Amino acid sequence: MNAAVARAIERDPQALPRATALLVAVVVLWPMLVLAEFKPWALFEAGNLRVMRDFLVGFLPPVTSAEFLGLLLKATLQTLAMATAGIALALLLAVPLAFVMTESLSVSRIGPGRGRVLGRALRAAARWLLLALRAVPELVWALVLVRALGLGPGAGVLAIAITYGGMLGKVYAEILESSDTRPARALLEAGSGRVAALLYGLLPGAAQELASYTVYRWECAVRASVVMGFVGAGGLGQLMDQSMKMLNGGEASTILLMFLLLVLLADFLSASLRRLLA
Amino acid sequence: MNTGELSASERATAAAPCITCVWVSLALLAAVVASFVGLGIDYSGLFSADSLRSMGRFVAEFFPPDLSAAFVKKTAWAALQTLAVSALGTLLAVLLGAALALPAAGRFGSAARHATRLLLNLLRGVPELVWAALMVLAAGLGPFAGALALALHTSGVLGRLFSEALENTPRDAERALLDAGSGAAAAFAYGALPMVLPQWMSYTLYRWEMNIRMAAVLGFVGAGGLGQMLYYHLSLFQQAQASTVLIAMFALVVVVDGASARLRRGLAPAYA
Numbered sequence: 001m002n003a004a005v006a007r008a009i010e011r012d013p014q015a016l017p018r019a020t021a022l023l024v025a026v027v028v029l030w031p032m033l034v035l036a037e038f039k040p041w042a043l044f045e046a047g048n049l050r051v052m053r054d055f056l057v058g059f060l061p062p063v064t065s066a067e068f069l070g071l072l073l074k075a076t077l078q079t080l081a082m083a084t085a086g087i088a089l090a091l092l093l094a095v096p097l098a099f100v101m102t103e104s105l106s107v108s109r110i111g112p113g114r115g116r117v118l119g120r121a122l123r124a125a126a127r128w129l130l131l132a133l134r135a136v137p138e139l140v141w142a143l144v145l146v147r148a149l150g151l152g153p154g155a156g157v158l159a160i161a162i163t164y165g166g167m168l169g170k171v172y173a174e175i176l177e178s179s180d181t182r183p184a185r186a187l188l189e190a191g192s193g194r195v196a197a198l199l200y201g202l203l204p205g206a207a208q209e210l211a212s213y214t215v216y217r218w219e220c221a222v223r224a225s226v227v228m229g230f231v232g233a234g235g236l237g238q239l240m241d242q243s244m245k246m247l248n249g250g251e252a253s254t255i256l257l258m259f260l261l262l263v264l265l266a267d268f269l270s271a272s273l274r275r276l277l278a
Numbered sequence: 279m280n281t282g283e284l285s286a287s288e289r290a291t292a293a294a295p296c297i298t299c300v301w302v303s304l305a306l307l308a309a310v311v312a313s314f315v316g317l318g319i320d321y322s323g324l325f326s327a328d329s330l331r332s333m334g335r336f337v338a339e340f341f342p343p344d345l346s347a348a349f350v351k352k353t354a355w356a357a358l359q360t361l362a363v364s365a366l367g368t369l370l371a372v373l374l375g376a377a378l379a380l381p382a383a384g385r386f387g388s389a390a391r392h393a394t395r396l397l398l399n400l401l402r403g404v405p406e407l408v409w410a411a412l413m414v415l416a417a418g419l420g421p422f423a424g425a426l427a428l429a430l431h432t433s434g435v436l437g438r439l440f441s442e443a444l445e446n447t448p449r450d451a452e453r454a455l456l457d458a459g460s461g462a463a464a465a466f467a468y469g470a471l472p473m474v475l476p477q478w479m480s481y482t483l484y485r486w487e488m489n490i491r492m493a494a495v496l497g498f499v500g501a502g503g504l505g506q507m508l509y510y511h512l513s514l515f516q517q518a519q520a521s522t523v524l525i526a527m528f529a530l531v532v533v534v535d536g537a538s539a540r541l542r543r544g545l546a547p548a549y550a
């Protein structure tokens with residue numbers, strides 16, 4: 001080890017671990033960049049720049065004709081309805097499964113008893129079911145369900161319900177586990193039922209977190225409507241698809257502004273629900 | 279909440295039913311009912327023998343999956359590409375998100391704070407698929423466009439979460455360094471960053487979990503990886519091949535979920 005390195009280590013005891021971490025990061029990063037075809041200079045090629053510029057120039061001004069705004073309003077309402085219905089159905093899936101999966105609500109876990117193995121098996125089964133629900137993208141679910149329900153919002157709503165049910169269930173269980181579980185445990189040990197332990201032991205501490213995550217998922221479901229445009233489910237996705245295909249930037253930017261408004265609406269909802277549950 | 283010393287009147291207010299809660303619950307319920315009625319979905323098709331058979335036939339076509347060595351190899355390569363796209367997209371988002379989090383947390387004044395927040399909301403509000411369609415125009419077809427699209431959307435989400443973590447962190451250590459004469463950058467790196475880093479890491483891993491799923495879908499607009507293969511084989515009605523791709527997606531999600539959950543366990547809890 002030469003003198004300079006020795007001096008650096010003397011100044012910073014973390015120098016060697018830091019250098020190792022940097023080296024490992026570079027070794028991992030390199031194949032990743034190659035695989036993802038990381039070519040930032042492609043952004044500045046004359047041809048691409050021109051296409052992008054022409055397209056973006058078309059974005060201004062946003063279309064504000066009464067006819068298009070009417071279409072936009074109808075599509076927005078449809079998207080909101082799809083997201084709301086999808087999340088409502090997703091809750092039907094997620095809440096019971098999260099309830100089953102939450103380990104701190106397990107009665108059999110507390111003492112030696114016969115239910116222990118069965119309880120663990122049930123939790124594992126719920127975990128795998130949730131994983132299977134959310135591992136397949138909503139688009140694929142939608143394509144399968146279109147066979148049964150035909151083109152229209154039905155397949156989209158169910159697809160959102162299935163995937164988001166899987167995600168909500170998992171995150172609900174994680175939130176419940178990471179909040180303070182001692183009240184629930186005390187209740188269970190004193191002989192209360194599981195539902196009471198959830199309502200009085202876990203929910204008071206976790207309600208805010210659960211509500212804001214649910215609203216966030218609703219916001220994601222609104223955005224997922226873009227994916228649902230693929231299965232003819234209508235809404236903002238289909239409108240966006242049409243505008244993009246015709247390279248009508250003015251319409252596209254109006255739709256994007258609507259998405260921005262919806263995000264602000266979701267933020268507002270989330271903040272007010274949190275305040276209500278505080 | 280402190281319930282130790284409550285007067286009788288305080289206990290009475292605490293026990294009163296929350297009227298606002300009732301109204302909010304009713305409003306939410308009304309919104310759900312209105313949604314179902316407004317959409318007018320006919321779910322009877324889901325249970326009719328005819329459509330069940332048609333759905334069953336469609337699902338049955340996916341079996342058995344195409345497990346020939348050549349195709350499995352191709353799928354594995356695409357899965358690696360999807361993994362790389364999701365990781366690179368998340369990494370770029372962390373860099374951009376961290377850069378935007380500083381002004382968004384009010385470090386450079388109130389005007390910069392509001393402007394950055396609006397920018398973050400715009401980045402987040404535009405769906406990944408739309409970003410992908412734009413990036414395909416800007417960077418050409420291929421996985422790099424997908425990584426950029428993920429990065430743009432995710433930086434909106436992460437920038438906001440990062441700035442909230444930064445705002446909620448006590449600034450005593452940073453102030454002490456500043457008062458002792460250190461530069462602003464050094465004070466941030468040694469006084470503030472170590473406090474928020476575990477939470478930032480946790481948020482990042484969490485977003486990576488979501489991005490791996492999204493990276494798989496982005497292929498549908500020509501961003502490479504598993505999604506592009508799935509789109510290709512589904513549109514040619516080659517269900518056996520599509521089934522292999524779906525299995526690969528499932529495996530990828532299982533691996534990333536497991537890895538991220540294990541890594542996050544040691545960090546602060548985070549729910550974006």
